[in-house]
Amino acid sequence: MDTLTRISDLCRILEARRRPISLQDLMGQLECSESTARRAIHKLRDEFNAPIVFDQNAKGWYLDRTCNARTFRLPGHWLTAAELHALLSCHQLLRQIEPGLLGPEIAPLMEHIETTLAKHGLDRALLAERVRLVAIGARPVPSETLKAVAEALLSGHRLQVTYHSRSRDEIRERTLSLQRLTWYRSNWYLEAWCHQSGGPRRFAVERLLSARPLATAAEPIPTADLDAHFADAYGIFAGLATQTATLLFSRERARWVADERWHPHQRGRHLPDGRYELTLPYGRADELIMDILKYGPDVEVIAPTELRDAVAGRLEEAAKRYRRHLVRF
Known part of the structure; x- marks a missing residue:
């Protein structure tokens, strides 16, 4: 384990505790010798200004969280190899859910992550063989439709759509102020303010026959109101639990x-x-x-x-x- 990773691990151990931890326990969690553990403590305290204090009574180290304690922050992307691997696994899952959705946009980030993983001896190629997502009952969405939805959602603009309702078997033009994109039971759903109906509605993305972002800004809905309408009751159906x-x-x-x-x-x-x-x-x-x-x-x-x-x-x-x-x- 390199020094920076060990210091990052030490910081996480101390931040997760409310009671002092002994040097012996630190050695066990860091899987290192006494001298290595002491060097990591001194480096984190002296070079990164971490408010590490030794409690004489408890015979252990802890982070001083009082208001007078010095503030500190580790620089850079302090992710462990396991965390980077988890992030890359999530990317692999997302590619299997909807190929091409974020590929071009996050390619530079993924390249950096893969380089970092390689330094830790982790092979990205194995993910394709060992990580698999089986989406039963998934209804395909054209990539252009999903990209239009993502563009309007992230830019904060309204979306003009032609929507086919299964329950009523009717096609209508709608202008939507998008709020959230939800992956639920292997399918995509849009939570939005519908300007035609004058209220919040949920739409199955695969039923969008056309989707075009507009220049007009979307009308935001407070998250608490959104949750109250869409997440209060059971399942995908909106409305309050009664x-x-x-x-x-x-x-x-x-x-x-x-x-x-x-x-x-x-x-x-x-x-x-x-x-x-x-x-x-x-x-x-x-x-x-x-x-x-x-x-x-x-x-x-x-x-x-x-x-x-x-x-x-x-x-x-x-x-x-x-x-x-x-x-x-």
């Missing part, structure tokens, strides 16, 4: 569901018999019903009654369909 669903999963399925994140404000608990109870807020129930149905007999809707009846109705319809005599064509 109800809370309570789901009860079987003991077998609980081993998986207990580790899943269905919603930022969900609550879960294990029952004495091994089953798992999950509660989460929702508005429109369409997507939630689909997600419940995929668990079949391993889940039961406890509340509310209308959600329980809706799921039961869909299951009964499915059962009737399978009980019918199969007609082969």
Whole structure:
């Protein structure tokens, strides 16, 4: 490990702690000798003005975070080899999600990262073989459409689009003030202020038949208002959460569901018999019903009654369909 990387690691260790750390523990985390650890401490303190203090009582080192302590900052791009590798992995994933989206723009940065990785003996070519993203149900988006969306979004300009709504099966011209581009369940969605409808709307990017950035500045929506409208309820459907669903999963399925994140404000608990109870807020129930149905007999809707009846109705319809005599064509 080179000196700069060790100093960067030492800084991270100290910043992450609220109690002094002994020299022995530092040696273990830095994987170095006592003399090397002491040199790193002195270099970080004396050359980078880090407010490192030795606590005589605790026999350990810590960062002085009092208001009178000197401020310091490590220069340059202080990323470890692991962090650089993670960044490059993210780039590889993005290339697989939507090839060409950011390639030309971030090529110089990626070249610098790859050079740095090579110094640490990490091979970028292996990423293509070892990092893979499988997007089930992905709906392709023309690269020109996505580039037009990205241009308008990042420049803060409005976007003129021709949009085909699946639910209404209609085509309309719209002027949008883009707010966010969201990757959700293998597909791209636009969160925007629609000037025709006079409110925030979410649009499936693959349904944009045409997209053209305008010179007019977009109307911004505060992030808190955006989250309240688009992220409060369950799933991709916008709007406020109006109800809370309570789901009860079987003991077998609980081993998986207990580790899943269905919603930022969900609550879960294990029952004495091994089953798992999950509660989460929702508005429109369409997507939630689909997600419940995929668990079949391993889940039961406890509340509310209308959600329980809706799921039961869909299951009964499915059962009737399978009980019918199969007609082969």
